Amino acid sequence: MAGAPIPINEAQRLSQVSALCRLDSTPDEVFEQIVAMTAAxxxxxxxxxxxxxxxxxxxxxxxGLTARETPRxxxxxxxxxxxxxxxxxxxxxxxPRFKDNPLVTGEPGIRFYAGMPLVTPDGLGLGSxxxxxxxxxxxxxxxDLSMLGHLARLTMARILxxxxxxxxDRPTGLxxxxxxxxxxxxxxxxGMTLVVVDVIAPTRLNEIVxxxxxxxxxxxxxxxxxxxxAALGEGNDLYRISPTRFAFLLAPGRQAELAALNExxxxxxxxxxxxDGIPVKTQIGIGVMPLQAGAQEQDWLRLAISSADxxxxxxxxxxxxxxxxxxxQQRAFRLLSGLSEALLAGDQLRLxxxxxISLADGHCTSVEALLRWTHPTLxxxxxxxxxxxxxxxxxIRELSLWVAExxxxxxxxWQRQGAAFKVAINVSAADLDGPxxxxxxxxxxxxxxxxxxxxEVEFTESALMRNPGEVxxxxxxxxxxxxxxxxxxxxxxxxxxxxxxxxxATILKLDQSFIRHLxxxxxxxxxxxxxxxxxxxxxxxxxxxxxxxxxxxxxVAEWGCEEGQGYHIARxxxxxxxxxxxxxxxx
Numbered sequence: 001m002a003g004a005p006i007p008i009n010e011a012q013r014l015s016q017v018s019a020l021c022r023l024d025s026t027p028d029e030v031f032e033q034i035v036a037m038t039a040a041x042x043x044x045x046x047x048x049x050x051x052x053x054x055x056x057x058x059x060x061x062x063x064g065l066t067a068r069e070t071p072r073x074x075x076x077x078x079x080x081x082x083x084x085x086x087x088x089x090x091x092x093x094x095x096p097r098f099k100d101n102p103l104v105t106g107e108p109g110i111r112f113y114a115g116m117p118l119v120t121p122d123g124l125g126l127g128s129x130x131x132x133x134x135x136x137x138x139x140x141x142x143x144d145l146s147m148l149g150h151l152a153r154l155t156m157a158r159i160l161x162x163x164x165x166x167x168x169d170r171p172t173g174l175x176x177x178x179x180x181x182x183x184x185x186x187x188x189x190x191g192m193t194l195v196v197v198d199v200i201a202p203t204r205l206n207e208i209v210x211x212x213x214x215x216x217x218x219x220x221x222x223x224x225x226x227x228x229x230a231a232l233g234e235g236n237d238l239y240r241i242s243p244t245r246f247a248f249l250l251a252p253g254r255q256a257e258l259a260a261l262n263e264x265x266x267x268x269x270x271x272x273x274x275x276d277g278i279p280v281k282t283q284i285g286i287g288v289m290p291l292q293a294g295a296q297e298q299d300w301l302r303l304a305i306s307s308a309d310x311x312x313x314x315x316x317x318x319x320x321x322x323x324x325x326x327x328x329q330q331r332a333f334r335l336l337s338g339l340s341e342a343l344l345a346g347d348q349l350r351l352x353x354x355x356x357i358s359l360a361d362g363h364c365t366s367v368e369a370l371l372r373w374t375h376p377t378l379x380x381x382x383x384x385x386x387x388x389x390x391x392x393x394x395x396i397r398e399l400s401l402w403v404a405e406x407x408x409x410x411x412x413x414w415q416r417q418g419a420a421f422k423v424a425i426n427v428s429a430a431d432l433d434g435p436x437x438x439x440x441x442x443x444x445x446x447x448x449x450x451x452x453x454x455x456e457v458e459f460t461e462s463a464l465m466r467n468p469g470e471v472x473x474x475x476x477x478x479x480x481x482x483x484x485x486x487x488x489x490x491x492x493x494x495x496x497x498x499x500x501x502x503x504x505a506t507i508l509k510l511d512q513s514f515i516r517h518l519x520x521x522x523x524x525x526x527x528x529x530x531x532x533x534x535x536x537x538x539x540x541x542x543x544x545x546x547x548x549x550x551x552x553x554x555x556v557a558e559w560g561c562e563e564g565q566g567y568h569i570a571r572x573x574x575x576x577x578x579x580x581x582x583x584x585x586x587x
Contacts, residue, residue: 003073031061080115081125191252285312512546
């Protein structure tokens, strides 16, 4: 038995089945009522709402049948979708098409069948509403056929309304992301352009919710929607695709309008958005993604959102998708994923150590622990690439703790071999946001029996801006234990001397960008001399970073800089080579 013929418009029909019909098994009260009414009206033991898929029929609601689906080849309803009117079988056991059908010869023992197709507005049959009996019947009367047709149209209206509800973003009343994906899939035409308007960074919206509440945030996005719609004008349907992002589609041939539309949207958000009397400054970024044929197979929405994020981060208003940007983001994601694995692997991360010397007598005062990573497939990854990525996630805390433990263990080993120099570790703003890092370092010092005086912590000025009060408290805890506290890369951040006065810092490290060109830049010379003088007035020990020549070393020493670090002195080296370097220098 081959089953019903395949409709000539089968590809389009299956596309509509996929777009309109729910595959989940969640009961729908309206469908349940319809099949109950159908069974009662026709006094039939079985009533079904059946959807015909590629290989099966499945039931969105049913009365009198335990099965949720059957093979399509056995389906009576597969015949019903071939016409726009009713399909009846009065006695299936005598019908050549069905007499050997397992649903006739076995359970449920179908004899009578009457089905009305469920037809979309464009004439495609999705399935049918049917009544089934286990005994033969006469053909339905015109009145009964009219009622079955009415109930089928009611079923179809419910299918369309459910899909419409799934396509609506309730807070704004706009079409949602699912509708956008459906529209792009159905259009599937080259030349269409997707534009994503990202008005407020998600982190910014979270702050608004925390301070002003969820209802205010919802009202704000209503105001944003209205402003975007006003800027776009008539003829541009707007979608809301995430809490902070909107989108619209430009049909082929409208690319000439793109720049003007984007500029209008950007200009519309130059003034703050006024919501409930509160002005909110937005951070707009617009991403443009030209769509190709077969767009449903592309990762087009992610790429458009990435372009919008890129436009906002660079402050350029709007940006068209560029493969290089996606490659960079894919690499960043791969590195973040790999970094998480590296923390567990045990053989990818390691520390190297760069010496710092006294400029008075040349002996090694401390070594800075620097993190290195060898990715299993990408090879060596520079810290300038992976550390900023980690700082955007919780990974930076885990990395800092890993570095702290490795450095403390190594310092304890060197101390047992008679070393007198300190080991310096870098800490991030996230490490100083609470007590966790300081607690862990304290526990590690005790576990490895390392005196706190053998450890030094370095932090950058940017860490202060995140939470100055808490940063100061955590640094004070470490300083009270006996550790030196160094401000790293001084001069590249905010350089606020009030912080220097109030923080428990003991060391100021001048950034290498000032030191490197001292031999030929008079402005840098004046600036460095001033910084050294002011730091010494605050009783801070001054370290010059980035010393690459002997003349520069001599200059900073002459100006009162106590210590130096840089390639002229020593490059970062492996732990097993460092002790020999220190001993050779002391000989």
